[in-house]
Amino acid sequence: MQWYFVAALLTILTSSQGILTKLSQNKDSTYDYDTATVPFLGEIFKLLVSCFFLWREKETSPTPPKLTKEWRSMQLFLVPSVIYLFHNNITFLTLKYLSPSTYQIMGNLKIITTGILFRIFLERKLTKLQWMAILLLAIGTTTSQVKGCGDSMCESLLSGHITGYILAIVSAFLSAFAGIYTEYLLKKNNDSLYWQNIQLYTCGVFFNMGWLIVGDFQSGFEKGFWWQRIFNGYTLTAWLVVANLASSGLLVSWLMKYADNIVKVYATSMAMLLTAVLSQFLFDVKATIQLVLGIIICMISLHLYFTPVHMLVDLPAIETPVRREEDP
Amino acid sequence: MQWYFVAALLTILTSSQGILTKLSQNKDSTYDYDTATVPFLGEIFKLLVSCFFLWREKETSPTPPKLTKEWRSMQLFLVPSVIYLFHNNITFLTLKYLSPSTYQIMGNLKIITTGILFRIFLERKLTKLQWMAILLLAIGTTTSQVKGCGDSMCESLLSGHITGYILAIVSAFLSAFAGIYTEYLLKKNNDSLYWQNIQLYTCGVFFNMGWLIVGDFQSGFEKGFWWQRIFNGYTLTAWLVVANLASSGLLVSWLMKYADNIVKVYATSMAMLLTAVLSQFLFDVKATIQLVLGIIICMISLHLYFTPVHMLVDLPAIETPVRREEDP
Structure with missing residues (x-):
């Protein structure tokens, strides 16, 4: 499979995510299902799909897939989850200092920090x-x-608290680092991608579970334990949200192994613009000249x-030097 | 003289123009002098400077400067003035259909039309x-x-009349064509630039004079003939506006002969951004994130x-092939 085909598919799936989420709202523009359970179910979905593919690979591949099972190697798959744990907490903190729109603008820094860490670590x-x-x-x-x-935009960008900007920069570095580290992990050896995914998503499942438990504690078990209400209110569209999130995740993982983080950043950035364009048609949002300029x-880029x-x-193509036999 | 030095100087002078004009206002934010006379006086100024330089060139140059004096060649210098005459009238018409801010945005098309005509005609x-x-x-x-x-911006850009947009496009082509044609004229032969300038600015003086006369007719000679009030209310700052406009014009002419239209377009675009930055400090205009993005x-670019x-x-520099004697 060509990487640009996967990247295009990721663009489409990522841009559908916001739209599907919006479509999964009820008439009062709220959610009947618990949105906090979506990432958890997504991780489960990815884990199951990866298990299935690994099984199929074992069945059909003439050579058995390579699986490194040492703990030294396996424990590294905890790292991205730990980074995301920090990242999510910092995001929470940043939003105390910056308005959501400023935070969104600052989020674009991730593109640049990904480039920097891509250069330094990889x-x-x-x-x-x-x-x-x-x-x-x-x-x-x-x-x-x-x-x-x-x-409010014009004011808020300049009037945010300096702590907020610093946190947003830290957040951009952390989020980029999680991506770069995942790329490093997946490319480190030629293990089967599905086996690597299984390790990655197993960690993901446990960390997301922890997240749900923390949520239960914070709400004082008002709504009981998370597993008692996990499927409550899930409509077909809500399930599509989960399936879409999980499929995007699987494609990202494929791109990290066979392409790189920069390709992924392009796919998700283009997705953001595509979502904005589709929103014009679907949700009666007004087209702005900024959107047109941004797309161009x-x-x-x-x-x-x-x-x-x-x-x-317009230079002649530089040919790759072909190795040839020494002249006698 | 290096072209980038001239281009940088043009950027500074052009960006000063708006600021000087604003500083030349009286306490009521209007003008004591007739702003319509500024371009006319500017042409006179450029004509005098060019005459002086041509005289000095004749005196000091070891070889006499080349001056083509055939009418066939000289009449071509009318063309840019005629184009500007059309252009100014179309601008006037366009502003009936488009808001000033939309007209300003559409004005950036001139950068692209300059590139297109540069490719086609030159x-x-x-x-x-x-x-x-x-x-x-x-x-x-x-x-x-x-x-x-x-x-209002967001609405007005999309709600303008189609005729307005077409006129703005025509206007962008005309204005670019005047520049391209001037470059063609100045590079056509190796006549002294000062002699070429004299022909160009003589036409400019007459066309601007015509413009003032038309103005007098339109106002029903309320304020008498233009020459009766030409120097009325001119302060030192107002004279600086004229001198600055004329000096910019002379630099543009130099760039057209020894560099090209694209360099000129870069200089004037950068000047626009510089004006915006300087305005922050001088006139208490608020910095916008759009300005920062635009500058980057x-x-x-x-x-x-x-x-x-x-x-x-990061390729090795491509060396210009050096001609060498044939091997014996």
Whole structure:
């Protein structure tokens, strides 16, 4: 399978997520199901799918899939979950200092921090052109989100508390680091991707379970234990939300192994713009010039990052040197 | 003199123009002098400066400067003035259909039309990378001007009359064509630039004079003939406005001869952003996130357009093939 096909599919699934979530609301624009259970069920779904694929791989593959089962290696799969645990708590804290719209704008920093950590930890060199493309992607997504002066936006971006900005930057680094670390884990050896997924999602299931238990404690068990109400109010659309989230996760994992974090960042950024465009048609949201500008900027960025340079500057293609026998 | 030095100077002078004009207002934020006379006096100023420089060139240059004096060649210098005459009338018409802020946004199209006509009429090839840089420049200047939804902007951009948009596009082509045609004229032969300027500005003086006369007719000679009040209310700052406009004009002419229209477009676009930044400090205008985004986009565009490609993608520099004697 080609990575750009997977990336395109991820773009479509990710952009459907917001729309499906909105469609899963009841008439009062609230949710009949407990939205906190969605990530947990998503992890279960991914775990089951990965188990199935690993079983099929064992059955059909002529050579048995490689599975590293040492604890030294397996414990590393805890790391992304631990990072996300920190990240989620910091997000919670950041929102005490910054307005949601400022937080959303600051979230685009993740594109740049991913580039930085990609360079540092995975030691992947990027050309100046690719750095500019990454910067442009962040600028493009930000542009599309700017509400403009006149309403609160203009004030709030500059009037947030400095602690909030620092936390948002830390948050952008943590979230990027989780992605970079996952890429490192999946590419570290040539274990079967499904086996690697099983380790990753098993951790995910337990951490999400912990999250639900904490929630129960915080609400003083008002609604009882989480497992007593886990499937309450789940409609078909709500299940689609879970299935969609889980499928996106599986595609991300595939991209991390066979492509890289930058491809994933492009797919999810494009998804954000696609969601905005689809919302125009589905939910009667007004088109803004910022959205149009943001889309053009991101398209240029995509082009700059992925187009071979000889096509950008009309040079003859540089041929890969072919190894040949020494002349006698 | 290096072209980038001239371009930087043009950026500074152009960005001062708006600020000087604002500073030349009286306490009631109106003008004591007739602003319609500024372009006319500017043309006179440029004509005098060019005459002086031509005289000095004749005196000091070891070889006499080349001056083509055929009518066939001289009449071509009327063309830019005629185009501007059309352009100014179309602007006037466009503003009946579009709001001033929409007109301002549409004005950024001139960057793209300049690129198109540069390619078609001057037959200068641009790489895909340079095309994307030009598109980004237009996007960047537009981004910096977007007021955002919430106030009238969001509505007005989409609700203008179609005739207005067509006129704005025609206007962008005309204005770009005047620039391209001037570049063609100045580069057509190796006449002294000062002699070419004299022809250009003589036409400019007459056309601007015509414009003042038309104004007098339109106002029913309420304020008498234009020459009776031409210097009325001119303060030192007002004279600086004239001198600044004229100096910018002379630099543009230099750039057209020794660099090109794209360099000029970059200089004036950067000037627009510089004006916006300076206004923050001088006139207590609030900084917007759009301005910051616009500046970054334009900086990336500048970098993409002018940086040699081997520096963008870390290739070894391509050496210009040196002609050498045939081996014996």
